[in-house]
Amino acid sequence: MSLLSVEGIYGGYGDVDILNGVNIHVDPGEIVVIIGPNGAGKSTAMKAVFGLVKVREGRIVYQDKPITNLRPDQVVKSGICYVPQENNVFPTLTVQENLEMGAFIRNDDYSADLKKVYELFPVLHEKRRQQAGALSGGQRQMVAMGRALMLDPKLILLDEPTAGLAPAIVDLMFENIKKINGLGVSILMVEQNAKQALAMSHRGYVLTTGRNRFEDTGKNLLANREVAEMFLGG
Amino acid sequence: MIDFLQLTIYGIVLGSIISLGAVGLSLIYGILRFPHFAHGDLFTLGAYMAFVVVVFFNVPVLVALPFGVALTALVAVAIDQTVYRRLRKVKPVILLIASVGIALILRSVIQLVWGSGNRVYEAGIQMPHLWMGLRIQNDHLIIVGGTILLVIALHLFLQKTKVGKAMRAMSDNSDLAQVTGIDVNRIIIWTWIIGGGLAAVAGIFLAMDTRLHPVMGWRLLLPVFAAAILGGIGRPYGAIAGGIIIGLVQEYSTPFLSPAYKPAIAFALMILVLIVRPTGIFVGRKV
Numbered sequence: 354m355s356l357l358s359v360e361g362i363y364g365g366y367g368d369v370d371i372l373n374g375v376n377i378h379v380d381p382g383e384i385v386v387i388i389g390p391n392g393a394g395k396s397t398a399m400k401a402v403f404g405l406v407k408v409r410e411g412r413i414v415y416q417d418k419p420i421t422n423l424r425p426d427q428v429v430k431s432g433i434c435y436v437p438q439e440n441n442v443f444p445t446l447t448v449q450e451n452l453e454m455g456a457f458i459r460n461d462d463y464s465a466d467l468k469k470v471y472e473l474f475p476v477l478h479e480k481r482r483q484q485a486g487a488l489s490g491g492q493r494q495m496v497a498m499g500r501a502l503m504l505d506p507k508l509i510l511l512d513e514p515t516a517g518l519a520p521a522i523v524d525l526m527f528e529n530i531k532k533i534n535g536l537g538v539s540i541l542m543v544e545q546n547a548k549q550a551l552a553m554s555h556r557g558y559v560l561t562t563g564r565n566r567f568e569d570t571g572k573n574l575l576a577n578r579e580v581a582e583m584f585l586g587g
Numbered sequence: 588m589i590d591f592l593q594l595t596i597y598g599i600v601l602g603s604i605i606s607l608g609a610v611g612l613s614l615i616y617g618i619l620r621f622p623h624f625a626h627g628d629l630f631t632l633g634a635y636m637a638f639v640v641v642v643f644f645n646v647p648v649l650v651a652l653p654f655g656v657a658l659t660a661l662v663a664v665a666i667d668q669t670v671y672r673r674l675r676k677v678k679p680v681i682l683l684i685a686s687v688g689i690a691l692i693l694r695s696v697i698q699l700v701w702g703s704g705n706r707v708y709e710a711g712i713q714m715p716h717l718w719m720g721l722r723i724q725n726d727h728l729i730i731v732g733g734t735i736l737l738v739i740a741l742h743l744f745l746q747k748t749k750v751g752k753a754m755r756a757m758s759d760n761s762d763l764a765q766v767t768g769i770d771v772n773r774i775i776i777w778t779w780i781i782g783g784g785l786a787a788v789a790g791i792f793l794a795m796d797t798r799l800h801p802v803m804g805w806r807l808l809l810p811v812f813a814a815a816i817l818g819g820i821g822r823p824y825g826a827i828a829g830g831i832i833i834g835l836v837q838e839y840s841t842p843f844l845s846p847a848y849k850p851a852i853a854f855a856l857m858i859l860v861l862i863v864r865p866t867g868i869f870v871g872r873k874v
Binding site: 500 | 749752755759760762763764765767769770771
């Protein structure tokens with residue numbers, strides 16, 4: 354049974370549809386990556402799951418419950434967290450306050466989850482009293498992922514987690530994503546670094562013009578000549 | 588020298604009142620992204636709400652103050668939920684104009700109910716304390732002391748409580764706050780409780796220092812805006828500093844210019860800041 358299933362969704366920002374029948378599913382424990390050229394609707398598809406883009410047709414089901422067109426705060430309450438691509442930390446809040454905001458909807462004791470995040474990213478513990486805006490790009494990304502983990506979600510959506518990071522940091526980010534997955538959290542991400550992302554993902558989707566083009570295991574997509582020619586630089 | 592110190596005292600008193608207004612204005616701007624032009628009339632409303640309690644129950648104004656604050660905060664939340672809430676997704680300029688409308692309504696209602704004349708909380712003249720040749724009134728000590736206490740309380744609220752942190756988070760990035768699961772409307776209601784409550788205190792303090800009048804708050808709106816801009820709009824801590832500076836500068840101008848020009852001084856300072864350092868002394872949002 355799928356954790357998340359996106360079934361034939363159509364939708365976009367205005368009158369023009371960006372998504373023209375996208376199908377995606379994520380099984381428990383999986384890392385799933387969406388790749389594709391610019392304007393293919395990768396990020397839009399992810400935003401649709403999170404209620405940030407209006408879905409006109411089709412449906413989205415999470416743990417057997419329909420979540421199509423729910424508001425973002427309702428989607429969060431159902432157990433999905435979303436890490437946007439840019440501006441994904443509160444810059445004037447300290448690292449620790451950023452993490453606490455991730456637990457805003459919780460009224461119970463979340464100190465165990467805070468500890469878990471600090472164990473995962475020890476550098477954040479060191480810098481917990483610093484303003485998040487003063488951190489490096491990679492550290493900010495850790496804060497953003499850490500904040501998502503504070504709800505102990507079953508599924509995290511990552512929108513281009515390595516965008517704008519130095520190559521050495523990119524490897525570290527992919528390691529971090531694997532670590533998060535190791536905690537039993539499923540991951541659906543959109544990535545530009547297609548090769549690396551496919552290599553570490555269980556499955557991948559290639560979208561073009563808002564439609565599914567290919568869908569296979571990460572390994573098979575990497576080996577697929579057509580995909581390679583299209584997106585992986587030959 | 589004595590004159591200078593005396594003006595400094597008056598400046599700090601006026602600055603405290605301006606600061607209380609500017610903090611609320613700045614918080615509201617940071618979270619709702621529009622300049623709230625009805626803020627001055629919330630001052631007036633607060634002052635008159637306390638006046639009702641003073642007259643009706645025959646109590647001193649300090650006893651009436653919490654009731655005036657609570658009633659004004661309630662009205663501020665009610666205005667937000669009935670008017671501004673419907674305009675959350677429109678351009679800020681439309682909210683701005685809506686708030687001018689609210690300002691006119693509030694002022695007219697106050698004038699209808701209490702008339703356009705002056706009122707005072709307590710008749711009679713207060714004898715000032717004389718200290719090293721300086722005249723210090725009891726009310727001035729209450730105003731400055733009260734402001735200091737409120738600023739400390741606000742600081743603790745913003746730094747230590749979950750709602751306070753969420754307010755700062757929303758001020759940083761409201762889209763991210765929403766996808767993080769922060770209950771945006773709840774935070775907005777808190778913003779109005781605090782902004783409206785502080786405005787009421789400012790109005791009551793102003794009425795203690797001078798007298799009640801239906802346009803008392805509207806007249807103070809310009810210096811309050813100047814203070815918020817000077818401090819970097821959207822930055823509550825900057826607004827406090829900005830308020831004290833505006834208050835001092837306004838009082839220091841009185842030996843050279845007719846006191847009627849006090850608001851003009853604030854206006855000139857605001858223009859100067861916008862030209863020289865549009866982000867305010869404490870870098871705020873772009874206006």
